[in-house]
Amino acid sequence: MEIPFVNLKAQYETIKTEVEEAIRKVIARTAFVGGPFAKEFEENFASFCGAKHSVGVGNGTDAIEIALKSLGIGPGDEVITAANSFIATSEAITQAGARVVFCDVEPKTFNIDPDLIEGKITEKTKAIAPVHLYGRPAEMDRINEIAKKHKLLVVEDAAQAHGVKYRGKRAGTLGDMACFSFYPGKNLGAYGDAGVIVTDNEEWAVKARMIADHGRISKYDHEFEGVNSRLDGIQGAVLNVKLKYIDEWNRRRHQNACLYRRCLEDVEEVILPDIPEEGSHVFHLFVVRLKDREKIQLRLKEKGIATGIHYPIALPNLKAYRYLGHQPEDFPVASRYQDEILSLPIFPELIEEQVKYITENLKAALSA
Numbered sequence: 072m073e074i075p076f077v078n079l080k081a082q083y084e085t086i087k088t089e090v091e092e093a094i095r096k097v098i099a100r101t102a103f104v105g106g107p108f109a110k111e112f113e114e115n116f117a118s119f120c121g122a123k124h125s126v127g128v129g130n131g132t133d134a135i136e137i138a139l140k141s142l143g144i145g146p147g148d149e150v151i152t153a154a155n156s157f158i159a160t161s162e163a164i165t166q167a168g169a170r171v172v173f174c175d176v177e178p179k180t181f182n183i184d185p186d187l188i189e190g191k192i193t194e195k196t197k198a199i200a201p202v203h204l205y206g207r208p209a210e211m212d213r214i215n216e217i218a219k220k221h222k223l224l225v226v227e228d229a230a231q232a233h234g235v236k237y238r239g240k241r242a243g244t245l246g247d248m249a250c251f252s253f254y255p256g257k258n259l260g261a262y263g264d265a266g267v268i269v270t271d272n273e274e275w276a277v278k279a280r281m282i283a284d285h286g287r288i289s290k291y292d293h294e295f296e297g298v299n300s301r302l303d304g305i306q307g308a309v310l311n312v313k314l315k316y317i318d319e320w321n322r323r324r325h326q327n328a329c330l331y332r333r334c335l336e337d338v339e340e341v342i343l344p345d346i347p348e349e350g351s352h353v354f355h356l357f358v359v360r361l362k363d364r365e366k367i368q369l370r371l372k373e374k375g376i377a378t379g380i381h382y383p384i385a386l387p388n389l390k391a392y393r394y395l396g397h398q399p400e401d402f403p404v405a406s407r408y409q410d411e412i413l414s415l416p417i418f419p420e421l422i423e424e425q426v427k428y429i430t431e432n433l434k435a436a437l438s439a
């Protein structure tokens with residue numbers, strides 16, 4: 072059996088007619104950048120989240136950078152974020168002109184540890200940027216409480232958490248602004264790069280839209296220099312089709328997580344992720360922890376099973392952040408987990424037989 076890490080082809084087969092029709096309409100109206108299809112998606116996505124405004128942008132990394140800039144965050148400011156994420160989170164903070172301040176993560180959820188945030192706050196701190204890593208919301212009540220106390224803004228990196236709920240509210244409405252990526256492999260993925268910023272604050276939304284479009288609202292009336300990062304019509308149209316299915320796809324991811332648990336709960340060598348009730352974790356990734364990871368990963372590969380590591384080097388330990396002068400011991404949880412984590416396939420189209428094949432081979436690899 073060959074099991075890929077994600078299977079975008081299988082998903083495409085299920086929505087082929089709708090997607091192709093949607094793309095044809097965009098081409099027929101030559102609504103390539105922005106335009107009615109991008110706008111329709113922005114509106115649909117904002118209401119899906121339960122937020123008032125959304126601004127389509129070129130990708131998730133730009134979404135974070137533009138969101139921070141629209142909040143007035145830039146040179147001289149500090150933004151606190153999680154020590155384990157994709158580099159886009161911290162890169163966007165730097166690109167906005169601010170300084171990244173890493174905070175270690177909680178052992179149970181692998182999300183930013185609220186107990187450690189206050190220790191990172193200085194007079195330069197302007198915002199906290201929690202990441203809903205792997206599809207699980209960060210501890211937003213605690214984070215918002217800290218932010219309120221210290222008058223900080225909260226920008227969610229929800230790139231891995233489309234549709235997830237935290238105390239009944241969806242990601243995108245859990246802070247001041249939220250950023251999503253629609254990179255093809257995400258839970259809600261476009262057919263190219265795309266991203267969106269979501270907020271209830273109209274002023275910030277207008278600012279973000281201007282930044283993303285050369286600092287203007289109307290043609291050639293540029294109020295300041297911005298960037299070029301816009302949602303294109305084809306991506307908007309594809310996302311409009313796919314948005315209808317996201318809850319069902321997330322439900323299947325959760326189902327697969329539960330199936331993994333049933334198959335692996337007696338296997339001592341594998342530490343499973345916490346699996347909260349359906350809806351409160353959308354399992355963008357299913358990350359287990361184990362010893363001898365490289366050996367296990369290779370054995371699985373020999374059996375046709377693709378796996379991933381998210382991420383093999385915690386952000387503060389990357390060469391890119393040598394200038395911050397951190398030691399791995401400064402981030403004990405993230406630094407330990409980076410050598411133990413292994414992501415197993417969990418895309419919605421993964422069937423029971425495949426999960427069983429993966430877990431049987433994982434058990435065999437562990438006892439070999």
Ligand SMILES: *Cc1c(COP(=O)(O)O)cnc(C)c1O
Pocket residue numbers: 130131132133156157159160202228230231251252253254264265266
């Ligand atoms: C994918 C991702 C991003 C960046 O999104 P792009 O659309 O690829 O720029 C940011 N943060 C996290 C946590 C991600 O997983």
